[in-house]
Amino acid sequence: MKRTAYRTCPLCEATCGLEITIEDEQVKLIRGDQADPFSGGFLCPKGSTLGRLRDDPDRLRAPLIKRDGGHVEVAWEEAWEAVAAGLDPYLAADRNAVAVYVGNPNAHSFQNSLALRPFIKAVGTRNFFSASTVDQMPRQVACAYMFGGGLITPVPDIDRTDYLLILGANPYESNGSLATAPDWPGRLEAIRARRGTVVVVDPRRTKTAETADRHLAIKPGTDAALLLSIVSVLVSEDLVDLGRLDDHVVGAEQVAAAAARFTPETVAGRTGIAAIEIRRLAREIAAAPSAAVYGRIGNHTVEFGTVAAWAADVINVLTGNLDRPGGVMFTRPIHQPTTRAPRRFQPGRWRSRVRDLPEFFGELPVATMADEMLVEGEGRVRAFITVGGNPVLTTPHAGRLDEALAGLDFMVSVDPYLNETTRHADVILPVPPALETSHFDLAFTILAIRNVAKYSPAVFEPSGPSEFDILVKLTGIVMGMGPEADPAALFQMSLASQVQRAVSDPGSPVHGRDPADILEALADWEGPEQALDLMIRMGAWGDGFGADPDGWTLAEVAAHPHGVDLGALEPRVPEVLATESGKIELAPEPVIADLDRLWGWLEAPEPEMVLVGRRELRSNNSWLHNVSVLVKGKHRCTLELNPQDAAGLGLDDGNLATVTSKVGSVELPVSLSERIRPGVVSIPYGWGHAMPGTQLSVASQRPGVNTNLLTDSGPIDPLSGNAVLNGIPVEVAASS
Numbered sequence: 001m002k003r004t005a006y007r008t009c010p011l012c013e014a015t016c017g018l019e020i021t022i023e024d025e026q027v028k029l030i031r032g033d034q035a036d037p038f039s040g041g042f043l044c045p046k047g048s049t050l051g052r053l054r055d056d057p058d059r060l061r062a063p064l065i066k067r068d069g070g071h072v073e074v075a076w077e078e079a080w081e082a083v084a085a086g087l088d089p090y091l092a093a094d095r096n097a098v099a100v101y102v103g104n105p106n107a108h109s110f111q112n113s114l115a116l117r118p119f120i121k122a123v124g125t126r127n128f129f130s131a132s133t134v135d136q137m138p139r140q141v142a143c144a145y146m147f148g149g150g151l152i153t154p155v156p157d158i159d160r161t162d163y164l165l166i167l168g169a170n171p172y173e174s175n176g177s178l179a180t181a182p183d184w185p186g187r188l189e190a191i192r193a194r195r196g197t198v199v200v201v202d203p204r205r206t207k208t209a210e211t212a213d214r215h216l217a218i219k220p221g222t223d224a225a226l227l228l229s230i231v232s233v234l235v236s237e238d239l240v241d242l243g244r245l246d247d248h249v250v251g252a253e254q255v256a257a258a259a260a261r262f263t264p265e266t267v268a269g270r271t272g273i274a275a276i277e278i279r280r281l282a283r284e285i286a287a288a289p290s291a292a293v294y295g296r297i298g299n300h301t302v303e304f305g306t307v308a309a310w311a312a313d314v315i316n317v318l319t320g321n322l323d324r325p326g327g328v329m330f331t332r333p334i335h336q337p338t339t340r341a342p343r344r345f346q347p348g349r350w351r352s353r354v355r356d357l358p359e360f361f362g363e364l365p366v367a368t369m370a371d372e373m374l375v376e377g378e379g380r381v382r383a384f385i386t387v388g389g390n391p392v393l394t395t396p397h398a399g400r401l402d403e404a405l406a407g408l409d410f411m412v413s414v415d416p417y418l419n420e421t422t423r424h425a426d427v428i429l430p431v432p433p434a435l436e437t438s439h440f441d442l443a444f445t446i447l448a449i450r451n452v453a454k455y456s457p458a459v460f461e462p463s464g465p466s467e468f469d470i471l472v473k474l475t476g477i478v479m480g481m482g483p484e485a486d487p488a489a490l491f492q493m494s495l496a497s498q499v500q501r502a503v504s505d506p507g508s509p510v511h512g513r514d515p516a517d518i519l520e521a522l523a524d525w526e527g528p529e530q531a532l533d534l535m536i537r538m539g540a541w542g543d544g545f546g547a548d549p550d551g552w553t554l555a556e557v558a559a560h561p562h563g564v565d566l567g568a569l570e571p572r573v574p575e576v577l578a579t580e581s582g583k584i585e586l587a588p589e590p591v592i593a594d595l596d597r598l599w600g601w602l603e604a605p606e607p608e609m610v611l612v613g614r615r616e617l618r619s620n621n622s623w624l625h626n627v628s629v630l631v632k633g634k635h636r637c638t639l640e641l642n643p644q645d646a647a648g649l650g651l652d653d654g655n656l657a658t659v660t661s662k663v664g665s666v667e668l669p670v671s672l673s674e675r676i677r678p679g680v681v682s683i684p685y686g687w688g689h690a691m692p693g694t695q696l697s698v699a700s701q702r703p704g705v706n707t708n709l710l711t712d713s714g715p716i717d718p719l720s721g722n723a724v725l726n727g728i729p730v731e732v733a734a735s736s
């Protein structure tokens with residue numbers, strides 16, 4: 001039997017539509033879905049491997065329990081009993097003794113996003129960590145200060161912009177982040193084709209930089225200073241023009257005063273960007289009919305990540321480009337209400353035990369996770385739960401974390417692989433592969449460059465419990481219900497209370513309605529789809545359960561298997577703002593206060609050699625190296641080194657080099673490249689698969705090295721708790 005299924009690729013933020021040809025219940029072919037209104041047939045080499053991931057013999061099909069130093073398969077009942085028995089004593093004695101880490105794949109799963117919130121609440125620990133603090137937390141913090149409320153970030157309107165300044169992102173390989181758009185490369189080329197301008201700021205001449213109009217090879221870690229000096233030029237040359245935002249911004253004068261000292265001439269030496277270039281950038285952005293300043297990983301995972309994230313949007317605001325077509329704009333997501341209650345962003349509601357670091361949006365910096373496990377004293381973490389994360393490869397000072405995990409009393413992982421992190425787990429609960437799971441993008445619908453919606457049912461029946469049910473059952477266990485906890489009953493309770501809240505909320509379209517009617521209207525769906533239907537129907541485009549008969553429901557979205565395009569982004573200020581003042585608060589006090597630290601840092605001695613990361617098209621963070629078609633060919637885990645530096649070190653192409661930082665050392669082959677700025681070396685991230693006790697038969701043959709053995713968990717961006725993963729001082733030497 002032959003059939004065709006359509007669904008969204010869950011691997012990266014681009015959300016490409018896939019057309020999947022199935023014969024005899026086996027994937028025969030995966031192509032880009034030409035009829036997807038957003039991706040139009042685009043896909044990358046990773047998207048076509050979802051069938052291989054399902055068929056991977058290393059993928060776990062049954063729960064594993066650690067016994068006599070190795071892992072053995074057990075039945076689900078036994079696994080659940082072991083989980084309850086392992087966690088109960090810690091939960092009973094001190095909930096902070098249980099830590100939780102959730103990783104990147106959760107952001108790509110609506111089921112996980114919906115299930116994790118109550119789960120984390122039920123664990124009730126202060127020790128909640130996620131991949132957010134090795135990623136976008138600086139941007140989240142900066143935006144929360146400026147625009148109020150939770151996760152809300154304007155996205156660059158790349159389809160309409162006349163001028164795009166990209167800092168520390170390489171969408172030719174990554175396909176973009178915090179700016180969901182299938183085929184970033186094509187969209188960048190379209191900017192130039194319509195005579196727009198693309199400028200890339202990156203210590204490496206990446207493929208993105210190569211195809212841009214200009215590339216500025218910045219010294220790592222200095223983007224905050226560069227961006228502030230652009231602000232200073234906008235002010236000193238009288239180029240500030242808030243346009244339509246004039247009535248909606250407070251603090252512009254304060255920003256102008258605070259940025260004044262960061263003139264192009266003062267920052268040129270430390271950033272490596274000539275003063276004349278900086279002035280040109282400021283003038284071009286101000287003069288362009290529309291412009292967007294867009295920073296990502298290289299801009300955020302540095303010591304001044306929050307200042308950099310903030311300064312980028314300050315430029316967007318001061319040039320009138322925030323909230324205008326072609327600038328940076330807010331989505332109107334189908335599953336969120338139109339307005340948000342004003343909420344002042346206040347980090348530090350609790351603090352970490354060992355380093356006294358503040359919480360941000362309910363999580364502690366992952367850079368301090370190992371401290372909480374290793375340092376003795378009351379409240380020390382002794383039990384650990386990971387859900388879809390591989391922090392042994394993805395978080396700083398990874399060698400120390402690996403040691404910390406080995407010393408825990410009890411660990412559970414919800415994960416499809418026995419890998420570098422989960423090998424420490426006492427129990428591994430395997431989840432079905434993507435093709436056996438339904439899909440809707442909660443996070444990336446918020447971050448897309450157009451208003452879009454797409455729901456895809458599971459392509460195949462799951463062969464084991466769904467991840468949603470696993471997480472709900474785990475919630476029951478941490479609530480003390482024991483291994484018998486029934487996920488379906490638990491979920492119905494939680495859905496009923498959500499509906500109850502909705503009908504009691506005067507601002508909701510179902511205020512005053514009978515909750516039984518609402519629940520009945522949701523009855524066409526099961527489980528997480530019911531919660532999703534509720535969100536869509538109560539959302540900005542929803543039918544409000546009859547309040548707007550033309551509005552959307554999940555059934556309506558699902559009736560469009562290729563996805564729905566709800567149109568280009570439209571101006572949303574002031575409606576979208578959730579600050580106390582109701583305005584864009586351009587000069588948050590903690591950010592302005594951090595400028596003194598930046599000033600001092602600019603004057604400190606520069607390291608001679610620093611390390612940055614890189615991503616490649618055929619890798620996905622730490623976990624796709626077990627797919628043979630994605631790792632064949634020339635080995636990609638190399639030390640990229642400029643020939644000028646290599647000559648001084650006596651290193652040649654292919655030689656083995658030893659790279660040493662304050663916290664660790666790795667040895668890997670050199671690839672000489674003029675692409676990288678002298679004084680900077682680059683190692684791709686997500687490799688390092690040579691660890692014992694894993695079940696990764698392909699990845700372990702070409703393991704590469706773990707660059708996070710070199711990154712240090714000490715320095716962080718204090719405003720967001722984000723780790724510093726770029727600009728790491730290192731020494732490079734020929735291996736002896």
Ligand SMILES: Nc1nc2c(c(=O)[nH]1)N[C@H]1C(S)=C(S)[C@@H](COP(=O)(O)OP(=O)(O)OC[C@H]3O[C@@H](n4cnc5c(=O)[nH]c(N)nc54)[C@H](O)[C@@H]3O)O[C@H]1N2
Pocket residue numbers: 102103104105109131134135136297387388389390391393394395414415416417419431434467613614620621622623685707708711725
């Ligand atoms: N040096 C350096 N470090 C970095 C970065 C960098 O640029 N440089 N980037 C950072 C960034 S941006 C990120 S997002 C983080 C990522 O950090 P993590 O989230 O810790 O790492 P991933 O590789 O995404 O982890 C994926 C894990 O989830 C499992 N998995 C895959 N699919 C599923 C699923 O459907 N359900 C479940 N439960 N598990 C699943 C995989 O087997 C794997 O164990 O790394 C960060 N670390």
Ligand SMILES: Nc1nc2c(c(=O)[nH]1)N[C@H]1C(S)=C(S)[C@@H](COP(=O)(O)OP(=O)(O)OC[C@H]3O[C@@H](n4cnc5c(=O)[nH]c(N)nc54)[C@H](O)[C@@H]3O)O[C@H]1N2
Pocket residue numbers: 012013104135167168169170171173174175176177201202203204206218219220221222223296297298299302612613614615616617618619620621622686726727
């Ligand atoms: N193929 C592939 N795609 C992915 C991923 C993947 O692992 N592989 N991961 C996904 C995830 S989780 C994320 S968050 C996104 C990330 O997407 P991107 O932000 O595009 O990430 P990178 O490709 O790592 O690009 C970071 C760039 O920053 C540069 N850089 C380093 N330090 C500095 C600095 O101090 N200043 C400046 N200006 N630049 C600097 C690096 O040289 C690099 O080119 O990609 C997503 N997409």
Ligand code: SF4
Pocket residue numbers: 009010011012013014015016042043044045046047048175182
């Ligand atoms: S670009 Fe991203 S979403 Fe698109 S096919 Fe590749 S991995 Fe999947």
Ligand SMILES: [Mo]
Pocket residue numbers: 104135
């Ligand atoms: Mo990420």
